[in-house]
Amino acid sequence: MNKTDKPSADAGQTSGVPPYRLDDQIGHLLRRATQRHLSIYGQAINALTPMQFATLAKLTEAGALSQNALGRLTAMDGATIKGVVDRLKKQELVQTQSDKTDRRRTIVSLTSQGRELLADLTDTARQITDDTLRPLTDSEQAIFLHLLRKLT
C-alpha cells in the first residue's frame, strides 16, 4: 500500500503524479467522437458537407436570415459562414439579397432547390443521429445528450 514502492514507468516523473494520457483527455475524446460522427455522415450523405447541411437546416427552421445571424445560429464565425454561403450559392441552394432597411446586411434564403434537397435529406439526417448514438442504450443517450448540452 506504500505509494513509493511502486516503480515508476514514466520517464523522469515523480510517481505521485498520475501520467498525462492523451486518450483520457476530454478534448481528444470529443474529437474522436466527432470524427466517428462525421464518418457516419459522410457514408450517408455526399451531396452536402456537414456544415452546408446545417446551414440549410437552420434556414428551413428559422426562415431567411442575415448572413451573420445565420452564422451565429449555426455556430460559425463570420469568415466561416461566408465561405459556406458562397459555396451554397454556387450550387444554387441558397440566394442572397441586400436588406432594404439595413444596408450592411445580406439576407440569405433557401432556393426551391435548396428546400427540396433538404426535405429529401432530413430522414437520412435523423438516421445519422441514430447511428451515431447507437453504441448507447436509450437511457444512456438521454443522459449523454443532457450532459453534453451542459458543456456547450
Next chain:
Amino acid sequence: MNKTDKPSADAGQTSGVPPYRLDDQIGHLLRRATQRHLSIYGQAINALTPMQFATLAKLTEAGALSQNALGRLTAMDGATIKGVVDRLKKQELVQTQSDKTDRRRTIVSLTSQGRELLADLTDTARQITDDTLRPLTDSEQAIFLHLLRKLT
C-alpha cells in the same frame, strides 16, 4: 388532446413529424462543446495549437514514433500529421530521422526544447480539462466520460 387540432407552425410539414432542430442534433452539440473546449484551451495556452500540444504529449507518452504511427495515435491522417510535424520542426520542438531498418519510415522524436515546453504546460493542460468539465458534478463527469468513450 387531438393531434390534428394543433395548428402546425412548421411551414408545409405534416404535424405528426417532429421538427428537425439543429440544436438537438448530436453533431451540432459535439461541435459546440468542442468549440467551448478549444476556447478554454486558447485562453490558457498560446505557445502551441491544440494538435501541436497533442502531438508533443503523445511523443512524451510513447517515445519516438514513425510519423504515420504518431498520426494514428493522435487521430490525424497522414496529410494532417505531416503539416503538424513540419510546423513543430520549424519551432525545433521535434526532430526527424530516417529509420535504418525500414526506409519508408521517418522517426519523429522530441527535442529537449520540446520536452521542456511540454513539461511546463502539462499542469495547465490538466486545468484546461478541469475547466472544460466544470459545468458537471464529479459523478456527472465520470458518467459523461464513460459514455463519450463509447462513442469513439
Next chain:
DNA sequence: ATAAATTCATTCGTATACAAACGGATTTTG
C-alpha cells in the same frame, strides 16, 4: 445632432481535416 461604440460583411493568414493519387519500400502470398 454628433462623436463613440457596435455591427456587418469581407479579406488575409494560419492551421487543421480528409479524400485521392502518387512513387518508393516492405510484406504477404501463391
Next chain:
DNA sequence: CAAAATCCGTTTGTATACGAATGAATTTAT
C-alpha cells in the same frame, strides 16, 4: 522467388475554423 497487396510519406485540392484588420452602415450615448 515473383506478383500482389500493403504501408509509408508526400502532394494537391477542397472545406472548415478562427484571429485580426478593414471600410461601410447603424446604433448608442452625450
